[in-house]
Each structure stands twice: as C-alpha cells, then as structure tokens.
Amino acid sequence: MISPQVPHGGPEVRVPHHINDPVIRSERLPNIWCPGCGIGIVVGAYVRALQKSAIPRERQISISGIGCTGRVSGYLNLDSYHTTHGRAIAFATGMAVARPELEITVIAGDGDLGVIGGNHLIHAARRNVDINVIMVNNFNYGMTGGQHGGTTPLGARTHTSPYGNVETPFNIPYLVAAAGASFVSRWTAMHVRQLTAAFSRMMEVKGFAFMEVLSPCPPTFGEFNGFPEALDMMKYFRDKAVVDHNADLSKIAVTARPDDSVVVGNFVDRKRPSYQELLGDLRARVQAQGVAKK
Amino acid sequence: MSSADAGGLKPGDHFMMGNFACVEGAILAGCRFYAGYPITPSSEIFERASVRFPQVGGNAIEMEDEVGSMAALVGASFGGAKVMTATSGPGFSLMMENIGLAYITEAPVVLVNVQRAGPSTGIPTLVGQGDMMQAKWGSHGDLETIAYSPSSVQEFFEFTIQAFNAAERFRTPVFVMADQIVAMMWERLRVPPAEEIEVTQRLVMEPAADQDRERVVFDYAKDFIPMPIAGRGSRVNVDSLTHDSRGYPTTDHGWSEKMTRHLAGKVRGHAREIWRWEEKFLEDAEVAVVSYGSAARSALAAVKYARAKGVKAGLLRLQTPWPFPDEVVEKVSRKVSGLVVAEINAGQMIHPVRENSRCPVVGVPWAPGTLIEPRAIVDAMQAVVAS
Amino acid sequence: MKFEIRITGLGGQGAITAGHVFGSAAALLEGKEVVVTEGYSPYVTGGWSRADVVVSDEPIDYPLVSRLDALVTMYQEGLDLNMKMVKPTGVVVAEQRLVDLSKVVGDKRVFPIPAADAADKLGKKVLMNIVMLGSAVALAAPRSLEPLKKAVMERFPKAAELNVRALDTGADLARAAKGRSIESLV
Amino acid sequence: MRAQQVAVQKKEIGPGAITREPINAAKFHKPVSRVYIIPERCKECDYCWTFCPNEVLELSDEINAAGYHHPKVKAGKENDCVNCGMCQAVCPEFAIYAKEEPRQ
Known part of the structure; x- marks a missing residue:
C-alpha cells in the first residue's frame, strides 16, 4: 500500500562512511572492543550528544584513563587525552581549573574510576569540580583478562574470584551522591536514548555530573555469570531495568543476577556551587583587596 | 623568549626563606597553576603559593594525594598553564607515575623536591639528598631527566625560573632538587628588574582543519614539537601509550624506537646547553670535591680549610645534576689526582662521577640527617692526597 | 668578621621570629651576608624551636652555626644543651625566670634578663622575644639598634611602636645586667 | 537460527496486545527510510537486528574480512524502516544507520 507521494525504501546500502564519522576518528575503526561490548554504544550516545550540544566542538574535551573504556578518547575527533590508570579525574581537575571554559568529559571504566582511582572520584565529587564523568561499569577488569574489582557483585565468578567474589562491591551512584556530586545517574548500554539525554543534561550541569553505565562484558564477566552472549546481558538490561528517578540510592546495589532487577534513572540533579566558581570567587575577592607589593 | 611577569615580586633586595623564593621565582616565570599536597619540609611552598597565586590571577589547589597532584599538573599543562608542585621524598615516590605521563606526553611541569632524610617516612624535618637517583631512574621506562640543584636562596629562586624555561623549551618535566637546608x-634574595629576567614561552600547535586526518601532528624528526593545547581545535590525541606521529597508540617497533629516541634525544642532544656548574680553586687543584645543593656549601668550607692547611683543593659544584655533565667531570678528573664526592646520602651521584672520571673517586657517606660537616670532607681529601 | 647567634625557646615564644628580624636587619639594612636557619621539634606547638643566624662580611659557605658568639635562650634545655657551643668570648642571654642558672654560677658569659616581666609591663607577653633580642644585641654585638628597629617596624607594622620599645627595654636591661652578678640572683 | 528464535519470541508478545490509531494520525506521515551499513566495521553482536522494533533486519549470509556476518534488510521488509534510530544507537561499531528517503 504505497501511495505515489511516499518514497520507496529498499535493501540496505553499503557505504564507506557513517553519518557520525565527522565526530569520531573513523580512520581508526574497527575499534578494539570485543563484539557486543557496550563501550561503543556509550561512545555513540556521547557522539550524538556532542552533535546536539550548542557548545563549540573545540571546547569539548575527552579524557580517559586506562583499560578498555580508557580507549574511548582515542576514537573521538576532539582534543582527547588518554592518561594513566585511575588518574583521569585528577588530570581533568587540573585542566578544568586551568581552563574553566572547557567542557570536559571523563570516560573511563569501573576499575579505573571506582577502584584504583576511587579517591580521585570521591574528592572530585566533594569539590564538585565542573566536569562530566562517565563510568562504564562492566563489573570486572576486562582488558587484563577478567579479574574481580570493586564493582564485581558478591558471589560473581571471575579469574581472580574463581570460587565466587567475597567482596561487597560499591554501590556507585550512592557513593558519588553522598560525596556531593551535582548530578548522579545510572543507565545501561541498552538505554540508548536515555544515555544521550543524560549526556546532554550533564553538559548543562554546573558541577560534578556523574553517570554510571552498566555494560555487557561478554568474554570475561558475562561468560561466568549467566550471560554467555553479549546479547543475554543486553536483554537482561531490557527486561529487568526499572526506571526510578526517585529511588532510594541506598537500595540500588547491582547484583547482576539474571533474576534480579536493576534500578536506573537520573537520581540527583541539584544546584551546588562548582569548584571552578568558588575558585573564581576566591580570586576575585583576593584581587579586589589589591596586591600589596612587598 | 620574553621577560618576566609583571605580577611578581618587586625588584631589589629581600630577606627570604628558600621555599618562598622558589614561589616568587615561579610567579616571575609565569607559573599560574599549583597543585599540591602538603609535606614537610616543602609545605611553605604550597602555603606561599596559596597566598600569592590568587593575587596574580592563578590557582593553587590541593589534591587528595601526590598522585592526583601530578596528574592535575599534566592536565593543567595541556590546558596551557605553566604549572608546578613541590614535595619531598614520600610524595616524589607517589608522583613518579604521572611524571612518566608528563614525559611521554611531553607536558612541561616543574616539580620542586625539598629532600629530607631517610627512606620511607624517614625524618621529615631533617636534611637529606637521597632522591638524586630517583630523579633519574624513579619513573619506569627510559626517562631523560633535567634537574637543578640550588645551594642558596638566590639559586633556589633563579633555578626555579630556569626550570620553567627548560620545561617549556624541552616540553618535559623538570625537577628542582632542593633540600631541607x-x-x-x-x-638575601636579589630580584632583578622584570625585563632582565628571560622567560621561555612554549611552542603551541596551531588549530587543525577539521577533516585533515592524515597530517603529521608529532614530527619526531624535530627536537621541539609544538604542544597541542586543549580548546584550540588542534584535535590531537594525547596518549600515555607509545604513539605514532599522529598520536595514536601503536605497538609498531619502528614507532616505539622513533618516539623513545625523540623523547631522550631532545634532552641529550642539548645537554651542553642545559649544564650548569661552578668551579672554585680548580686551576691548580690536586684534589677536588664534587658536590651539589646545600652539601656544596660544606664542601666549599672544606676546600678553603684544606687550602689554609696547604692542600691544593678545589670544588666542582654541579648545579644541574641531570643530565649529568659528564664532559665537565671528565675534564676535571684529568687534572686532579683524586675526586671526593660530598653528598648527604650513602652515595648516589658518586656513581655517574666515577663512571666518567679518569682518577680515583671516593665518597663521604653521610646520613645522620644533618648537613655534611666540612671536617668529614677534609678528612677524605687528605686521605686522597696521602694515597 | 663572622658572628653566630642561636635564639632558642619553646613554641610560641617567638625565637624564630626574633632570628628573622635580626637577620633581615643585618642583610637588608646593614648590607651584611646573612643566613638564618631554623630548627624545631616535631611538635607543632609546645616543642622547642630555634633560629640560628650567621652574619658575616664575606659570603657565607657553611651555613650552620658551629661556635656561638651569642646564645639566647628562653627555656631550660636551651641552656643545658647549647652551652658547650658558646665561645669563651661569647655571651649567654637567658630569661631570668624561665631558666635556672644555678649550674652556671660564676660563668662570666651568662647574663640573666627579666624579659618576661618586662614584656608583661609593656602590656604584651609576646614581646618577650623582642626584649631578649634587644638585650642580646646590646651585650653580644654592640651596635646601633636603628636597623633592628626598622626591621621590627616592617615586620609588625600594627605594633611598631610597642616593638621598638621592647628593643629599647631589652637594651636597658642588658646594661643593668652587666652590673649584676649571677650569684645575686640565685 | 538465532534470528528465527528471536522472531518467535517477539510474536509471542503479540496476542492480547491492543492497538489504537490516534485521531490525528493523518497529520503524521510514516517515514520510509533506507538502511546504510559499513560491513567491514561489523562484529556480529546481533544487537541491531535483535532490537529493531520493526524487525526489518536480519543477518546476512555474507561475511566481512574479519569473518563476521553483517546485517541486511529482510526480504519483504524494504519499506518498513521508519528511521527510529535504534540500530544506529545500539550499534557499538558505527557500522549501521538509517536515513529517511526524501519525499517527492
């Protein structure tokens, strides 16, 4: 039933370039991530938020740490920085203080930001440094071959917890909200539209804007924990995610068990003075007093 | 080159602590960003920076640890700021990780290490010079280090300015290896008029045409490569991984060789321009002391005392321990019958001295947490002359 | 000519400040070569602290004191630990009520100064260090007090006059102390 | 094989579903779109065709240089892509997108 005014579709068309290619370093594709890895989806969501943002592309900065998610910066056609393991937020803090007009986004993994860099995470949230931080949480150390970390659920099996993990993991949004961030959210790699919307909101937020993105890690975490295919975990996210923006954050720890639900949402969006604003006020106050030259 | 910043200390004579003079040198050199973590005996640098930097439109921020401090410095350096921190041994150890980041990403950073006594926590309030080898070998992988070692408040001020100039020129971390004394x-600190203080500005990369994906951003054939500063549209990937001329990570042997040679070569190839040293009474010396930092003041006292006693003694003071001024040491070693290395540690710089000397070299191991006593150096010199 | 002085006291008494004032006067106003070094116990307050000042007409190589021309002490151990460093021709300026001088009776180098009481009379306890400094200079390095006065005025612009009076008081007490023997005090 | 399983599952949701037509439906047009693919970037994660709401896609028998089957438009579904953007958004590889065909 196609009227003459309506165009015809047709079979797929093979092309050399993607419509997002101007925003990425497409010459570096295919990327290094495993089939079904959620990191690429996060990159796509970030790219679409970049395209929508009114902030000039020159001022958009991407900073990563080390590990699988650490490679994100290298695929973005921005001023990008691939730093050291755990230190991306500290690196970003320095740049953000030196250049408050930049829109800095840190994209890194759970082990990177939440474990080795956990101290930088909570202190940046405490200071409310005006940066965006995306933590792609795949529940384990992927690049080194699947070891347990500070976000690995209790009981989960990895190469270094072969009998089940005996460490209680961080409930990351609860932690970051308690530390003082202006914006705290959690989504999954399956929530592709909410991811982009949250990215866009984070670029507007003044202060520390944080998002945890739960992501499949098929070859290491998934295989041992009831999600043999990447698709299994994506379906888990689709079927078991409960959107609750007003969730009690103390109760949203992730178990990553196929029968348990996962609470997602934009949990915190509040106004607190950012670190850069407070530093700017301080400078203005000091300079108004005049510099008594000795 | 341009002249010093107008926001700095008034020219003329001041009576000042070394740690304060260091901060004033940094401000005159154009430094406007400090990220630190307090540690004895460097804390006055952070305190003074906290007072002074906001006055001149800069920031002095406290990070959660020294690891974060050094990371923040590299970030701010790529933000275009001239950056510094100060620490002591324990903090220096923590900073090693991101000193390596600054090195491989070619970020100008000035780090002042006020050395104290002992390994681990050691004796925080007492003097040592035990971090000299750490400055050279502390961060993993091949690192070519530039380090200054001041012997007076005046030099602490001047060497801080020179450290910034070297850091900006060579785009590399530069250390000022001071000590508690x-x-x-x-x-007295004599501050020259601003126009007499030469200040080096870094080479900055021009913005790139958006779609020019094939350009060579890092031309390793050149010693000095313009720095891609965030927010100017250079669209460069800055990477802690070994990277090719476009800044992309690579495991290619050729690029590994090229990048590593470039990083070391830009310092080694210009070592003669970096070297600074002072010679005292070396013309007719039969024995010479090699020393640096506050220990060199004891060494000078010892040399004068020995001369008064009829021993033809001389002093070679290394103002830049790294890159090691091998030719200078070798030349002196050919003139004397022996060298005495006076330093406040169990023997560190004695190793490159020995490696480059043509005469016997003895050390004066010294680690009670005090300035090395001239008497000990005189004894060592007399032993060298007697043998 | 080289002159070495150690000023020592307990945290809060201002020993290090007195050293800085003396050092800056000599360096900036008298054109001397000066090094001031500091030392203190690991306790932030309450522990000992000291300033060592070397003044010379020549550039100073070894920066630390070795043989004291003057020792100024405002606590007991400051005397006990440092007497052995004082030259035979040196002077020891001790706070009369804070330091027990019974063990050094007969030592002609030692001068008790009632600086604490004098500071109380001036209306500010914290002036004790400046009173002691005035005494020390009058006894050990007789010279004009003018550069020192300028230095305290610069250092304490809000209490300039009071500090100048403290220096004068110290010098007066020094003159009085010269006429007294230690025996008469113990 | 897997494609068939997913299709069966989707059909199972069908019974009991109530569909209603908006009264202002005439004001809207249903976009007809084309699917564009970059086969060499595909790693056969199965996301695009699994999560395509209109079941427009399936795996091709062809493989790319890395040995992965890339997606293709199902026979008979050529006019069913409405450019919802799901395939593009859920693709981790920047290997697929859809674009609305210009209206004549």
Whole structure:
C-alpha cells in the first residue's frame, strides 16, 4: 500500500562512511572492543550528544584513563587525552581549573574510576569540580583478562574470584551522591536514548555530573555469570531495568543476577556551587583587596 | 623568549626563606597553576603559593594525594598553564607515575623536591639528598631527566625560573632538587628588574582543519614539537601509550624506537646547553670535591680549610645534576689526582662521577640527617692526597 | 668578621621570629651576608624551636652555626644543651625566670634578663622575644639598634611602636645586667 | 537460527496486545527510510537486528574480512524502516544507520 507521494525504501546500502564519522576518528575503526561490548554504544550516545550540544566542538574535551573504556578518547575527533590508570579525574581537575571554559568529559571504566582511582572520584565529587564523568561499569577488569574489582557483585565468578567474589562491591551512584556530586545517574548500554539525554543534561550541569553505565562484558564477566552472549546481558538490561528517578540510592546495589532487577534513572540533579566558581570567587575577592607589593 | 611577569615580586633586595623564593621565582616565570599536597619540609611552598597565586590571577589547589597532584599538573599543562608542585621524598615516590605521563606526553611541569632524610617516612624535618637517583631512574621506562640543584636562596629562586624555561623549551618535566637546608634557610634574595629576567614561552600547535586526518601532528624528526593545547581545535590525541606521529597508540617497533629516541634525544642532544656548574680553586687543584645543593656549601668550607692547611683543593659544584655533565667531570678528573664526592646520602651521584672520571673517586657517606660537616670532607681529601 | 647567634625557646615564644628580624636587619639594612636557619621539634606547638643566624662580611659557605658568639635562650634545655657551643668570648642571654642558672654560677658569659616581666609591663607577653633580642644585641654585638628597629617596624607594622620599645627595654636591661652578678640572683 | 528464535519470541508478545490509531494520525506521515551499513566495521553482536522494533533486519549470509556476518534488510521488509534510530544507537561499531528517503 504505497501511495505515489511516499518514497520507496529498499535493501540496505553499503557505504564507506557513517553519518557520525565527522565526530569520531573513523580512520581508526574497527575499534578494539570485543563484539557486543557496550563501550561503543556509550561512545555513540556521547557522539550524538556532542552533535546536539550548542557548545563549540573545540571546547569539548575527552579524557580517559586506562583499560578498555580508557580507549574511548582515542576514537573521538576532539582534543582527547588518554592518561594513566585511575588518574583521569585528577588530570581533568587540573585542566578544568586551568581552563574553566572547557567542557570536559571523563570516560573511563569501573576499575579505573571506582577502584584504583576511587579517591580521585570521591574528592572530585566533594569539590564538585565542573566536569562530566562517565563510568562504564562492566563489573570486572576486562582488558587484563577478567579479574574481580570493586564493582564485581558478591558471589560473581571471575579469574581472580574463581570460587565466587567475597567482596561487597560499591554501590556507585550512592557513593558519588553522598560525596556531593551535582548530578548522579545510572543507565545501561541498552538505554540508548536515555544515555544521550543524560549526556546532554550533564553538559548543562554546573558541577560534578556523574553517570554510571552498566555494560555487557561478554568474554570475561558475562561468560561466568549467566550471560554467555553479549546479547543475554543486553536483554537482561531490557527486561529487568526499572526506571526510578526517585529511588532510594541506598537500595540500588547491582547484583547482576539474571533474576534480579536493576534500578536506573537520573537520581540527583541539584544546584551546588562548582569548584571552578568558588575558585573564581576566591580570586576575585583576593584581587579586589589589591596586591600589596612587598 | 620574553621577560618576566609583571605580577611578581618587586625588584631589589629581600630577606627570604628558600621555599618562598622558589614561589616568587615561579610567579616571575609565569607559573599560574599549583597543585599540591602538603609535606614537610616543602609545605611553605604550597602555603606561599596559596597566598600569592590568587593575587596574580592563578590557582593553587590541593589534591587528595601526590598522585592526583601530578596528574592535575599534566592536565593543567595541556590546558596551557605553566604549572608546578613541590614535595619531598614520600610524595616524589607517589608522583613518579604521572611524571612518566608528563614525559611521554611531553607536558612541561616543574616539580620542586625539598629532600629530607631517610627512606620511607624517614625524618621529615631533617636534611637529606637521597632522591638524586630517583630523579633519574624513579619513573619506569627510559626517562631523560633535567634537574637543578640550588645551594642558596638566590639559586633556589633563579633555578626555579630556569626550570620553567627548560620545561617549556624541552616540553618535559623538570625537577628542582632542593633540600631541607636550602629550603628552610633565610638569606638575601636579589630580584632583578622584570625585563632582565628571560622567560621561555612554549611552542603551541596551531588549530587543525577539521577533516585533515592524515597530517603529521608529532614530527619526531624535530627536537621541539609544538604542544597541542586543549580548546584550540588542534584535535590531537594525547596518549600515555607509545604513539605514532599522529598520536595514536601503536605497538609498531619502528614507532616505539622513533618516539623513545625523540623523547631522550631532545634532552641529550642539548645537554651542553642545559649544564650548569661552578668551579672554585680548580686551576691548580690536586684534589677536588664534587658536590651539589646545600652539601656544596660544606664542601666549599672544606676546600678553603684544606687550602689554609696547604692542600691544593678545589670544588666542582654541579648545579644541574641531570643530565649529568659528564664532559665537565671528565675534564676535571684529568687534572686532579683524586675526586671526593660530598653528598648527604650513602652515595648516589658518586656513581655517574666515577663512571666518567679518569682518577680515583671516593665518597663521604653521610646520613645522620644533618648537613655534611666540612671536617668529614677534609678528612677524605687528605686521605686522597696521602694515597 | 663572622658572628653566630642561636635564639632558642619553646613554641610560641617567638625565637624564630626574633632570628628573622635580626637577620633581615643585618642583610637588608646593614648590607651584611646573612643566613638564618631554623630548627624545631616535631611538635607543632609546645616543642622547642630555634633560629640560628650567621652574619658575616664575606659570603657565607657553611651555613650552620658551629661556635656561638651569642646564645639566647628562653627555656631550660636551651641552656643545658647549647652551652658547650658558646665561645669563651661569647655571651649567654637567658630569661631570668624561665631558666635556672644555678649550674652556671660564676660563668662570666651568662647574663640573666627579666624579659618576661618586662614584656608583661609593656602590656604584651609576646614581646618577650623582642626584649631578649634587644638585650642580646646590646651585650653580644654592640651596635646601633636603628636597623633592628626598622626591621621590627616592617615586620609588625600594627605594633611598631610597642616593638621598638621592647628593643629599647631589652637594651636597658642588658646594661643593668652587666652590673649584676649571677650569684645575686640565685 | 538465532534470528528465527528471536522472531518467535517477539510474536509471542503479540496476542492480547491492543492497538489504537490516534485521531490525528493523518497529520503524521510514516517515514520510509533506507538502511546504510559499513560491513567491514561489523562484529556480529546481533544487537541491531535483535532490537529493531520493526524487525526489518536480519543477518546476512555474507561475511566481512574479519569473518563476521553483517546485517541486511529482510526480504519483504524494504519499506518498513521508519528511521527510529535504534540500530544506529545500539550499534557499538558505527557500522549501521538509517536515513529517511526524501519525499517527492
């Protein structure tokens, strides 16, 4: 039933370039991530938020740490920085203080930001440094071959917890909200539209804007924990995610068990003075007093 | 080159602590960003920076640890700021990780290490010079280090400015290896007029055409490569991984070789321009002391005393321990019958001295947490002359 | 000519400040070569602290004191630990009520100064260090007090006059102390 | 094989579903779109065709240089892509997108 005014579709068309290619370093594709890895989806969501943002592309900065998610910066056609393991937020803090007009986004993994860099995470949230931080949480150390970390659920099996993990993991949004961030959210790699919307909101937020993105890690975490295919975990996210923006954050720890639900949402969006604003006020106050030259 | 910043200390004579003089040198050199973590005996640098930097439109921020401090410095350096921190041994150890980041990403950073006594926590309030080898070998992988070692408040001020100039020119971390004595002592500081203070500005990369994906951003054939500063549209990937001329990570042997040679070569190839040293009474010396930092003041006292006793003694003071001024040491070693290395540690710089000398070299191991006593150096010199 | 002085006291008494004032006067106003070094116990307050000042007409190589021309002490151990460093021709300026001088009776180098009481009379306890400094200079390095006065005025612009009076008081007490023997005090 | 399983599952949701037509439906047009693919970037994660709401896609028998089957438009579904953007958004590889065909 196609009227003459309506165009015809047709079979797929093979092309050399993607419509997002101007925003990425497409010459570096295919990327290094495993089939079904959620990191690429996060990159796509970030790219679409970049395209929508009114902030000039020159001022958009991407900073990563080390590990699988650490490679994100290298695929973005921005001023990008691939730093050291755990230190991306500290690196970003320095740049953000030196250049408050930049829109800095840190994209890194759970082990990177939440474990080795956990101290930088909570202190940046405490200071409310005006940066965006995306933590792609795949529940384990992927690049080194699947070891347990500070976000690995209790009981989960990895190469270094072969009998089940005996460490209680961080409930990351609860932690970051308690530390003082202006914006705290959690989504999954399956929530592709909410991811982009949250990215866009984070670029507007003044202060520390944080998002945890739960992501499949098929070859290491998934295989041992009831999600043999990447698709299994994506379906888990689709079927078991409960959107609750007003969730009690103390109760949203992730178990990553196929029968348990996962609470997602934009949990915190509040106004607190950012670190850069407070530093700017301080400078203005000091300079108004005049510099008594000795 | 341009001249010093107008926001700095008034020209003329001041009576000042070494740690304070260091901060004033940094401000005159154009430094406007400090990220630190307090540690004895360097804390006055952070305190003074906290007072002074906001006055001149800069920031002095406290990070959660030294690891974060050094990371923040590299970030701010790529933000275009001239950056510094100060620490002591324990903090220096923590900073090693991101000193390596600064090195491989070619970020100008100035780090002042006010050395104290002992390994681990050691004796925080007492003097040592035990971090000299750490400065050279502390961060993993091949690193070519530039380090200054001041012996007076005046030099602490001047070497801080020179450290910034070297850091900006060579785009590399540069250390000022001070010590507790020179940091805590008060002396007269003579500040020259701003126009007489030469200040080096870094080479900055021009914005790139958006779609020019094939350009060579890092031309390793050149020693000095313009720095891609965030927010100017250079669209460069800055990477802690070994990277090719476009800044992309690579495991290619050729690029690994090229990048590593470039990083070391830009310092080694210009070592003669970096070297600074002072010679005293070397013309007719039969024995010479090699020393640096506050220890060199004891060495000078020892040399004068020995001369008064009829021993033809001389002093070679290394103002830049790294890159090691091998030719200078070798030349001196050919003139004397022996060298005595006076330093406040169990023997560190004695190793490159020995490696480059043509005469016997003896050390004066010294680690009680005090300035090395001239008497010990005189004894060593007399033993060298007697043998 | 080289002159070495150690000023020592307990945290809060201002020993290090007195050293800085003396050092800056000599360096900036008298054109001397000066090094001031500091030392203190690991306790932030309450522990000992000291300033060592070397003044010379020549550039100073070894920066630390070795043989004291003057020792100024405002606590007991400051005397006990440092007497052995004082030259035979040196002077020891001790706070009369804070330091027990019974063990050094007969030592002609030692001068008790009632600086604490004098500071109380001036209306500010914290002036004790400046009173002691005035005494020390009058006894050990007789010279004009003018550069020192300028230095305290610069250092304490809000209490300039009071500090100048403290220096004068110290010098007066020094003159009085010269006429007294230690025996008469113990 | 897997494609068939997913299709069966989707059909199972069908019974009991109530569909209603908006009264202002005439004001809207249903976009007809084309699917564009970059086969060499595909790693056969199965996301695009699994999560395509209109079941427009399936795996091709062809493989790319890395040995992965890339997606293709199902026979008979050529006019069913409405450019919802799901395939593009859920693709981790920047290997697929859809674009609305210009209206004549």
